[in-house]
Amino acid sequence: MSVWIAIGVTAVGCYAVKLVGLLVPEGALERPLVKRLAALLPVALLAALTAQQTFADGRELVLDARLAGVAAAAVAVLLRAPFLLVVAAAVVVTAGVRAMGG
Amino acid sequence: MGEQKAFVDTAAGDGRKTDAAVVRDALGVGVAVGLSGFAFGVTSAGSGLTLLQTCALSLLVFTGASQFALVGALAAGGNPLTAAAGAFFLGVRNAFYGLRLSQLLALPRVVRPFAAQWVIDETAAVALAQTGRRQVRIGFAVTGLSLYALWNLTTLLGALGAEAIGDTDAWGLDAAGPAVFLALLAPMLKSGTERAVAGLAVLLGLGLLPVLPAGVPVLAAALAAPVVLWAEGRRQDGRGQR
Numbered sequence: 093m094s095v096w097i098a099i100g101v102t103a104v105g106c107y108a109v110k111l112v113g114l115l116v117p118e119g120a121l122e123r124p125l126v127k128r129l130a131a132l133l134p135v136a137l138l139a140a141l142t143a144q145q146t147f148a149d150g151r152e153l154v155l156d157a158r159l160a161g162v163a164a165a166a167v168a169v170l171l172r173a174p175f176l177l178v179v180a181a182a183v184v185v186t187a188g189v190r191a192m193g194g
Numbered sequence: 195m196g197e198q199k200a201f202v203d204t205a206a207g208d209g210r211k212t213d214a215a216v217v218r219d220a221l222g223v224g225v226a227v228g229l230s231g232f233a234f235g236v237t238s239a240g241s242g243l244t245l246l247q248t249c250a251l252s253l254l255v256f257t258g259a260s261q262f263a264l265v266g267a268l269a270a271g272g273n274p275l276t277a278a279a280g281a282f283f284l285g286v287r288n289a290f291y292g293l294r295l296s297q298l299l300a301l302p303r304v305v306r307p308f309a310a311q312w313v314i315d316e317t318a319a320v321a322l323a324q325t326g327r328r329q330v331r332i333g334f335a336v337t338g339l340s341l342y343a344l345w346n347l348t349t350l351l352g353a354l355g356a357e358a359i360g361d362t363d364a365w366g367l368d369a370a371g372p373a374v375f376l377a378l379l380a381p382m383l384k385s386g387t388e389r390a391v392a393g394l395a396v397l398l399g400l401g402l403l404p405v406l407p408a409g410v411p412v413l414a415a416a417l418a419a420p421v422v423l424w425a426e427g428r429r430q431d432g433r434g435q436r
Contacts, residue, residue: 094274095243095247095268095274096247097274097275097278098264098268098274098275098277098278098281099247099250099251099254099255099264101274101275101278101282102251102255102260102264102277102278102281102282102285103250103251103254103255105278105281105282105285106255106256106257106260106281106282106285106288107254107310107311109282109285109286109288109289109292110257110285110288110289110292110310110311110313110314111292111306111307111310112289112292113288113289113290113291113292113293113295113296113310113313114292114295114296114301114306114309114310114313115292115296115303115306116292116293116296125423128423129419129420129423130290130293130294131294131322132387132388132391132419132422132423133287133290133294133416133419134287134290134291134294134315134318134319134322134382135379135382135383135388135391135392135395135419136391136392136394136395136415136416136417136418136419137287137290137315137395137412137415137416138315138319138375138378138379138382138392139379139391139392139393139395139396139399139415139418140395140396140398140399140411140412140415140416140418141259141315141371141372141375141399141412142372142375142376142379142396143372143395143396143399143400144399144400144403144411144412145368145371145372145375146372147400148400148403150266150270151403151404151408152404153400153403153404157366157369158368158369158372161366161369161372161373162369162372162373162376165369165372165373165376165377166376169376169377169380174222175219175222175223175226175377176222176225176226178373178376178377179226179227179230179370179373179374179377181373182366182369182370182372182373183365183366183367183369183370183373184366185366185369186366186368186369187364187365187366188366190363190364190366191364
């Protein structure tokens, strides 16, 4: 039952923040500084998420096979590879390094 | 936002992508990320959630990082409200995407509650990379629809197959998440300002991870954007006085 409470609270909360963003009046966004900030916030969030999902194990920082996979993905991005290939490179290299005992 | 070189290879004469090129880019993201719902289904079922609970999360929450955070916290024995708070903090970033998207999509007010569920990292990244309202709308809708459909389908399959596949990390599926975020981030790093924001965000996100509760370091890393803007403003003021 408590799992369902967690699911319900998360679902309502996550939907509410999505909707709030879309409903903010347009006038509030016309100032150049707000526009600039709204464009830069996703950059900050995506960068932090990339780093955390590469190096985090719970609340500890670790170096493991994911780093090799993400590095492979970075090379694929620099080579302008299609999106699916970028993700596939990360998965295959990570699995390969782990298979070799890395 | 300007053109997005990593995804684009077809452009119309005015520098805007053709509809077909936008659809192809959007489907590329939607399919790639949608397939990673499999990893979520496996992880969630492996954390002890039922099939119904796992599918409810993908249908109702539909923001991957929050879903992973929630099942991780529940599996670690976290109290349901603390677990939900962590997942909620991770979801707050979607409000910032919505803030930007509402302007670019310019949707009628009655449509907004329906579009809201699709406001996530990937739809925002694809939509923001387009030029022109028509391209933005196509990018958002195609990414949202393909990702929502596939994410929920593969969540179901992943939960069903959790026991068959065994250790998902051995298959490297835990590297799909960061690779997705990296591919979405790269085209946004156009100038020194964007790179400074990204660099500072990485430092904040990793540096605060061991000391703050789950989900909070990512929000704190969002502060990189106003900090860099403030530093840039000060530098320009200094130049003006000289």
